[in-house]
Amino acid sequence: MTTREELVRRAASLVPVLRERAAETEKRRQALPETIEDLKAAELIVASQPERFGGLGLDFDVVFEIAAELGRGCGSSAWCYGIWASHNWLMALFPESAQEEYWADDPNTLSSTSFNPARGKVTATSGGYKLSGQWDFSSGCDPAHWVLLIANGPETPMMMLLPRRDYRIKDTWFVSGLKGTGSKDILVDDVFVPEYRTVPMPQLREGNAPGRTVHGTANQRIPQQCILPFTLASPIVGMARGVIDCFEERIRTGTSARDGNPLSEVTSYQLRLAESSAEVWAAMSIMQRDCREIMERAHRDRLPSIDDRARYRRDHAYVARLSLRAIDRLFEASGGHGLYDSNPMQRFHRDAHAASHHVGLSWDLLAEQYGRVRAGLEPDRRLV
Helix, strand or coil: CCCHHHHHHHHHHHHHHHHHHHHHHHHHCCCCHHHHHHHHHCCCCCCCCCHHHCCCCCCCCHHHHHHHHHCCCCHHHHHHHHHHHHHHHHHCCCCHHHHHHHCCCCCCCCEEEECCCCCEEEEEECCEEEEEEEEEEECCCCCCCEEEEEEECCCCEEEEEEEHHHCEEECCCCCCCCHHHCCEEEEEEEEEEEHHHEEEHHHHHHCCCCCHHHHCCHHHHCCHHHHCCHHHHHHHHHHHHHHHHHHHHHHHHCECCCCCCEHHHCHHHHHHHHHHHHHHHHHHHHHHHHHHHHHHHHHCCCCCCHHHHHHHHHHHHHHHHHHHHHHHHHHHCCCHHHHCCCCHHHHHHHHHHHHHCCHHHCHHHHHHHHHHHHCCCCCCCCCC
């Protein structure tokens, strides 16, 4: 049986080649086919996927450990990996017939998403819904076979599953960071979505989606908002680790342009490295502790309290915040050489800042919810 430790080791072994491919990934503005094949060959895509559909059936949080390794090599590749692997966790929450259709041809099926329903339109019809609209920020959509879209249904927001034939991709992804994620727009024009390919969002948020009774494992008992945003935070942790790797390489081998002395002797560099590495260690520890707690509860079939949910949401943003601080501190000390395209630090810096702009990691929004709960007030239940 493949263990989580073995998968993390396989992810670590891919870091050097991902680092070599990072510039080309950015140039093409999407994940490279050879990288996707490497992820599949290492069984990383199917890590937490149900065994019934060709997965390894490991606890979902292994995906974050893997993404935090892959991010050391290429932020965009780690981001896409986390998206694809977490979507296969989401798919196991859908009705059984939808899962059978989704994995009918390939256990390594890929899907993208968009969680912004603002420009979508849903109309109820016999046996399902008619869907039209435009959805943005669909990371990893180019090689994907399916898309998961959130839309405001007649009674409640819902997640809807569409095959590749039912939507078009509009290339809008001309950005400063995470260029290699290909997070383009999805266009849908009056497409029928059968009822079995939909899940009401309240069911996902409360851990009682249809897939709960299909597989009967802890992975299907987790309220979505408690754990899914670590999909966004974990690659940033990986990018911060990548910056530390680069900074250590530089000071171990470099000399000062001012006096020719070894950079390893510069006290300010030593201090910056110490503080940044402590922040990244803390970020990783917070994520691991929260995930361990979430999974232990799910194994006992117990739901987290509102206080716990608010804390998890706070931590999603804080893990990203800590990682970003660590990156900025070391990038500030990288000098003019850190700006060159050939220096991975500038790409990590841009990619991490781009990732931190995701609304699912907004410190202001999520810290407010935690503060409200601790003050005895009601939070926004769409966020917690």
